[in-house]
Every structure is written in structure tokens, then in C-alpha cells.
Amino acid sequence: MTELNSGQLLNLWRDVSMALVHDESPDLTTRQMSVLLTIYLDPPPHTVRGLAAKLHVTKPVITRALDTMGRMKLVARRRDPEDRRNVIVQRTVDGSLYLEKLAELISNFSQEVLK
Amino acid sequence: MTELNSGQLLNLWRDVSMALVHDESPDLTTRQMSVLLTIYLDPPPHTVRGLAAKLHVTKPVITRALDTMGRMKLVARRRDPEDRRNVIVQRTVDGSLYLEKLAELISNFSQEVLK
DNA sequence: ATATATCGTTTCGTATCCGTTATATTCTAG
DNA sequence: CTAGAATATAACGGATACGAAACGATATAT
Numbered sequence: 001m002t003e004l005n006s007g008q009l010l011n012l013w014r015d016v017s018m019a020l021v022h023d024e025s026p027d028l029t030t031r032q033m034s035v036l037l038t039i040y041l042d043p044p045p046h047t048v049r050g051l052a053a054k055l056h057v058t059k060p061v062i063t064r065a066l067d068t069m070g071r072m073k074l075v076a077r078r079r080d081p082e083d084r085r086n087v088i089v090q091r092t093v094d095g096s097l098y099l100e101k102l103a104e105l106i107s108n109f110s111q112e113v114l115k
Numbered sequence: 116m117t118e119l120n121s122g123q124l125l126n127l128w129r130d131v132s133m134a135l136v137h138d139e140s141p142d143l144t145t146r147q148m149s150v151l152l153t154i155y156l157d158p159p160p161h162t163v164r165g166l167a168a169k170l171h172v173t174k175p176v177i178t179r180a181l182d183t184m185g186r187m188k189l190v191a192r193r194r195d196p197e198d199r200r201n202v203i204v205q206r207t208v209d210g211s212l213y214l215e216k217l218a219e220l221i222s223n224f225s226q227e228v229l230k
Numbered sequence: 231a232t233a234t235a236t237c238g239t240t241t242c243g244t245a246t247c248c249g250t251t252a253t254a255t256t257c258t259a260g
Numbered sequence: 261c262t263a264g265a266a267t268a269t270a271a272c273g274g275a276t277a278c279g280a281a282a283c284g285a286t287a288t289a290t
Contacts, residue, residue, distance in 0.1 A: 034133045058279065058280085173249065179269095
């Protein structure tokens, strides 16, 4: 992957977007994708408050994103035993797999776009 | 931009997603983004039927995407004079600008991710 | 202990979106 | 010129998202 120009980058973005649309799982909103990626890329622990602050969105956005992605098994919730007001967001096997596939998708398309 | 690994690609995806969320304009759905990019990256002419076929979605999805993005001035519609059943989708200045900024966004973040 | 602050969720009203199906318009074949 | 096909859109019903505000539960401070 060397030196993708603007056109190639946009092509890449489209290819990946299209792939996400065609995937059987309902596509995540941009907000949800941001939340999911942050949970998996940034070091834990993750709280609702913390995620909302980091992503500059309101707390209900996080709660609802966790609801949706929890149903999809992409993340899990657990109460913080230290401070029971907090919710600790946890990664899951399915979530890791999902992002692994996403990375592979992007990677493959970035190769392809160069041809 | 050389050799982005999986983690870096995902970081890039998150950064751009976050930027899109924070942008004042309401964020497009993944479907809408696919449509918009196809209109600007593939050679014209573009019709509703053609876009639906190319993206493997139903025609109403395209119609509605054009409604929304038309309101946002990102695309324009015009009847095909040759065959008045067809709608020709046209690019706009605002749309070009939007994608130019998106490309720049992706490009900048791809630099940053390497640091 | 009691008031206050913090945290996550719920609720409310609004605005989309999606897929399916039905419809109006336009073209084409016979 | 009329029956049928093709095109885009509208209408319907269900699902979901959003922001703002209100709410319970828990912790903290005085």
C-alpha cells in the first residue's frame, strides 16, 4: 500500500462502504462505528461517560449504541464493582472478529484500488 | 503513506468516521455515501436504475438518497430528454467540494496515523 | 444523615431510513 | 393506436436514530 492519491482513497472508501451495505448484518451508523472502533482501539476501561466525552457526543448516543451493538453481540456491558454508577464496556469475541474482518476488507480493497 | 497495517487502517477509519460525525452537515448513511461516491467516481451518465443495479440496492433507496442529497445540494436531478422516463443524476459544485474535503480528510488522517 | 453531585438510562417528540407494493408517466411492439 | 414493458416515484408500515430533558441509583461531602 503505497501512495494512494485522492481518487484512490475515495474509491477505497466507496468499496468498503458498499461491502458494509451488502454485509448481512445491519450496517452500523457512523456514530456507532466510531464507538465500536474506539472501544477496540483505545485501552480500557471504557465508560459511557468517557466514550461520550472522547467522541464528543451525548451520553444517550452511547447508551443506545451499546444497546444496539450489545444485541449484535459486538460489545458487552458490566457494572463497575468499584463504583456501581459506572458501566464498564467490554469487548467480545464477535466484536473482535467483526473488526478483524473490517480491517481485512479495507486492506484488500486498498490493494485492489492500486491496480 | 506506506504500508498501513490493520490497526492503523482501523484507526484511520475511526478518525474519519469521527470527523464525519462532527461535521456540521448531517452525516450520510453508508448507503448514501456509496451512492454519492459512485456518482462522482464513475463516468456518467447515472440513472436511478443504473445506480440501483451497480450498488445492488432497490430503486427507492436511490430515489430517497437523491432526495436527501439533493436537499443538501450534493447532487442534482434532471430528466433525460432522449427518454423522459429516465432521470439523469448530475454532479454539483457543492458535491465536488464535499468529496474533495472528504479525500483531504482521509489523506490527512492517513498521514497522522503513521506517526 | 442529609443534601448534592455523578452516572447511566429512559422518555418524549421528531426525523429519518428501509423494503414492499402500488401508481403515474413514458416509451415500444405489433 | 393500443397493450404491454420500463422507469422513477409515492404511499404504507415498521424500525431506528437523534437531542433534550427528566429520572432513578449510587456515591460524596458537609
